[in-house]
Amino acid sequence: MDIIQNCEVTGFIKDGNRVTGVRTNRGTINAGKVALCAAGHSSVLAKLAGFDLPIQSHPLQALVSELHEMVHPTVVMSNHVHVYVSQAHKGELVMGAGIDSYNGYGQRGSFHVIEHQMAAAVELFPIFARAHLLRTWGGIVDTTMDASPIVGKSPVENMYVNCGWGTGGFKGTPGAGWSFAHTIANDEPHALNQPFSLERFVTGALIDEHGAAAVAH
Template identity: 75%
Template structure:
């Protein structure tokens, strides 16, 4: 498992990272030990030399949404602002394994976003042209070309929603989510960052327009800067500070099949039947759909959602009709009114927020880690996240990705 070095230079063989007691004070406290929090800590150390940092995780590292997503990575978003941050992230993904020195099983197998109606076709072609203007690889394919990319897709004219074509991004892909988190955690730990597990933040100590410390289940910790990275529980933390943000938390369900022979060469997403399907490295099918309509923090599957996902998957892929469902789960996603994230300043001078990624958080992991670290270190938003400040909900300068981002992903 390798060797980690603590702050005093002592070696700890056999561990992926240290499990330290929290110190009394840090320059930066990151609340949330998922992919975004770990990536932010890593880039604070790597890009800015800031290592007196703690990542506080109420459970175990990467045990929240990072362990519960469907691992899709793409950048083919409609609006310039969204395309910029996701393309920045995809470029980092392409070199991340070498950067971290850790295998993440990044597989650029491409993504097909199916179009089933004339309006789907118009919207899809518009998105392809917008992607090209932003330097993002994107193509429009007819049904015959779709089958060449993914032979098992049902393009029959006799089904409920016949496939009229698809957008295709060849550089899209998947990665092993656990490995990604472990890679960031190892490198952050080696840089001297404290990764503190079983440490829930229960409140804050406030002095005027600054936060001077965080109250946790493991004692109070003084801090110079607080960076929130808690996904679906961000609104709970902001409530402690008296800050209202336009965030709603919803369960997002997914499921996997038994192990199958490699038959699915790419990622296929469909908004009309509302399912997306890829095949993981071991062979299981990974399937997901949209968020549950209700607000909640449950991490369970619900039969009516599972039934619709399976029906949609079988409609698009008849070859999977006899596959067995292995397990289901849900993550807690945080959704904003314009389906775009919130990144940047809060009303408190030294508190920053990174939230509202909805169903797109995993693919943004290295990109938002890079940009959030810059924002924290410089005290000003990185240009890629500047459009996503909390203030846009007062000015009306929204970045509305409803529908343009296709299906939940």
């Protein structure tokens, strides 16, 4: 396997409805099969390939405090006040919550969301009120209407999609990678990811797992 860094996909080469290659800013790559897994930019790339994805892209922020003694050896998550708090091995408190509500590709979020996360964290743990916030960061998450990923075939022949992980794509990685590899190799979804097809947004067989999928950690 080759990982080519700083190489932007700018388009796809197709023979009729079959993908045969990828155009990049560093030249063309011919390919028998193409797997699309660009997270927050999945719908941008799908558009280049000629189809729409039912994805909304939103900013999501997380933040860490300065280093502290180890006092919090677990993850606590509250859907009531809406925050999660864990402590990294080095000692930073790691906190986050929900997405910024607007659509966008700017990798930064709104200040009031950070303020809300901090207020919720202090409501759960008043002892952390004196912890200083060290840094925040934001990324783009690809959300679907049933808060579940899309892992399967696309409307373009020999092109496969793995996206829609929203705020929970780390934790799904082993299962997603395995079932996606099976789908690409066999040109058919595995039984595990069969319900997570793109067609469910046409048939209406959505996955009612919002509470399980739409949360961090």
